[in-house]
Structure formats: structure tokens, C-alpha cells
Amino acid sequence: MSDKKWKVLILYASYGDGHIQVSKALHESFRRHGVDDVLMVDLFAEAHPAINAMTRYLYLKSYKVLPQVYGWLYYGTKKMPTDTLMGKWIYSFGFGKLKEIIMQERPDLVINTFPMLVMPELRKKTGVVIPAYTVLTDFELHYRWIDPLIDKFYVATEDLKEQVACVGIPAQKINVSGIPLKESFQQPIRTEEVFEKYGIDCGKKTVLIMAGSYGVLQGLKALCESVTEIPDTQVLIVCGKNKLLLHEMKHAFSMQREIKIFGYVDEIHELMSVSHCMITKPGGITISEALITELPLLFYRPVPGQERDNANFLTSKGAAMIAYKPEMLTEQIRQMLTNNKLRDSIKQAMQKLRKTNSAETVVLDILNDMEWKSPNRTLLPLTKGG
Known part of the structure; x- marks a missing residue:
């Protein structure tokens, strides 16, 4: 592995505690491997704080009041393609804020630990290509995790790998890593x-x-x-x-x-x-x-x-x-x-x-993947017109 110092952007959301725990586990692992420049961003909270606060409140309330409503929304969009009108709206949520962060921070790679497809949307609309990786944090597939422009997916089980492959993602882009946990485990x-x-x-x-x-x-x-x-x-x-x-x-x-x-x-x-x-x-x-x-x-x-x-x-x-x-x-x-x-x-x-050392598995695989990508890659300018 080269001495290249990568800059990592990890995107998460604060619906429950799990996504931030996974992000922290990855952050810890990157640091153990000499990558200190890691930025963690709660994208939805940064982009739309009022909407984020309201939806988090409704999400937590859904456990006590009308959980069937949340279930209806979840299953109603579980296999929704990315190219539908509603799909494009959902998947571009946080686009403006992410574009701003990319312009300011210039990360070498981006990791998603929450089902958001705004990175592929950024690539489609601006032409900027930044390696993007997704760590799935559940054991069953929802289409909100999947876009062919994601460079690699990290999943919990072989069963989930099969589900992702059935959507059309090449098997070589799916790594059965397990879900990253903090080192103490x-x-x-x-x-x-x-x-x-x-x-x-x-x-x-x-x-x-x-x-x-x-x-x-x-x-x-x-x-x-x-x-x-x-x-x-x-x-x-x-x-x-x-x-x-x-x-x-x-x-x-x-x-x-x-x-x-x-x-x-x-x-x-x-x-x-x-x-x-x-x-x-x-x-x-x-x-x-x-x-x-x-x-x-x-x-x-x-x-x-x-x-x-x-x-x-x-x-x-x-x-x-x-x-x-x-x-x-x-x-x-x-x-x-x-x-x-x-x-x-x-x-x-x-x-x-069970999968042991999942955070290490993900981080080492990403770093190895980054090695063969062009070290001289430069971002195209991101203008306000996008």
C-alpha cells in the first residue's frame, strides 16, 4: 500500500444510533491504518435541519403510534426504481449541501452508512467522479441503498449479497464484510x-x-x-x-x-x-x-x-x-x-x-481499491450552476 494520504468523507444520518456507530467504527479503523483526515457528516441534519428534526421525531413516534404507517411507507418504496419521479426527488435530498461540502473539503472518497443516493445524483448532474462506497446496515435489501454508480457495496451476509446481485449489481462490486462495529467488540x-x-x-x-x-x-x-x-x-x-x-x-x-x-x-x-x-x-x-x-x-x-x-x-x-x-x-x-x-x-x-473484524475488512478493501484508481484524478470544478 502506498503512502498516499486519502481524505475520507463519511455520510450518515441520525435516525437511531446505529448509523453513527458504524461511521465511528470506520473512522477508528481508518485512523489505525494511518488515514487521519476523516470527516463525518450527518448530511440530512446539515442540509435540512428543520425537516430532519421533524422526520426524526416522527420516526421515533412511529414505534408507539401507528407503526403500520411507517411500514406502509417502507414497503411501498422498498423496490422503487431510482429513475421514477418520486425516486429522483428522494435520492437528491441533501444535494445542495453535499455539493457545498465537496467543493470545500475535496474528499478523495465518500462512504455512505445510511440509504442515500445523493452521491450518484451529484455525479450525474455535475460530472464529478469521486469513488463512492456504501455500507449496508441491515440484513434485508431496500432499493434506497442501490445505485449502479456506487463503486462497491459492503453487506452483512451472503444472502444479502445475492439480493443486491439480483438487482443488477456485479458480484465483484459486493463484499460480504459484515456490519462494522467498534474495536471493543x-x-x-x-x-x-x-x-x-x-x-x-x-x-x-x-x-x-x-x-x-x-x-x-x-x-x-x-x-x-x-x-x-x-x-x-x-x-x-x-x-x-x-x-x-x-x-x-x-x-x-x-x-x-x-x-x-x-x-x-x-x-x-x-x-x-x-x-x-x-x-x-x-x-x-x-x-x-x-x-x-x-x-x-x-x-x-x-x-x-x-x-x-x-x-x-x-x-x-x-x-x-x-x-x-x-x-x-x-x-x-x-x-x-x-x-x-x-x-x-x-x-x-x-x-x-457472524463476521469478525468487519470495520477492518471494509477499510482495507477500500484502501486497496483506491490504490489502483488514478492517483492523479482531479475533480472537475463544481459551479453553482452544477
């Missing part, structure tokens, strides 16, 4: 130190409940009460950034030692390492974290859209279980904690899907 953990750090009883079976980064998992209080009825079981509740939920849970369970309550936990891999199973929203990043730690997954009432698709994919592979009713979930937890054969079967299925 690749490091060994001393579990005895984790037990002590968080005050966890090492003699009990542990159920980890992840409410999502914004604490949107439904029926949390009743769920915790039912789990603690299982003998020799303790519960770890992670409320994310939802301070109201954190306060409610602490008030409700202040006298119950077998329930530990946390807000946002940055070192979540530590809690995963000492848990026997995890109840969570089926976001792509959380799933990938569970796969790496081989922590059996239980999905409760996954909402329509990418999360339900993710959940259905994992269960079809035998790597997770889904429940839509509280009593069904409680029974699944009981089985997961008492049936070693079931746990082993799920872990074996997870091992077939």
Missing part, C-alpha cells in the same frame, strides 16, 4: 471484572433487555416483572437515552435487587458478555453485536419495516426468536434459560452468520 473480556463493575450476581442467569438507543421498546415494566418470576434470574435493563424511561424504571424497581437499570451504556459489549440472552429491537447494528458475542436474541413485537425484515431473516436462519405477546415472550425466555440444546442450536446458527 473484537477484544477479549474478563467477565469477573464486568460482574464487579456493574454489581451483577455471577450465580444467576442474566437477561439483558435493550430498549433501543431512545428507549422505545414497549411494555418494559410488565416484561421485567414476568422475567423476575423465573427462579435464579436477574434482569439488566438498558434504557438508552430516554431519561424519562430511566426515571420510571428506577422508581418502579428501586427495591428489587435482581433488576439492574442503566441509561445509555457505551461499553455495551461488557453487559452482553455476561448475559444469557437479550431482548431487543432488531436493528442491524445490535444484531451484529449479538452475533459477535454469540448472545441469543429474542425480538419482541418488531415494527413493520427494516426491523421486522431483520427479525424475520434471523429467525429464518434459526439465530433468533420472535414474540408478539407477553406470555409468548416469557415462555421463550424460560426456554432460552433452561434448554441448553436450544441455546446451543441458536449459537451455532449465529456462528454461521
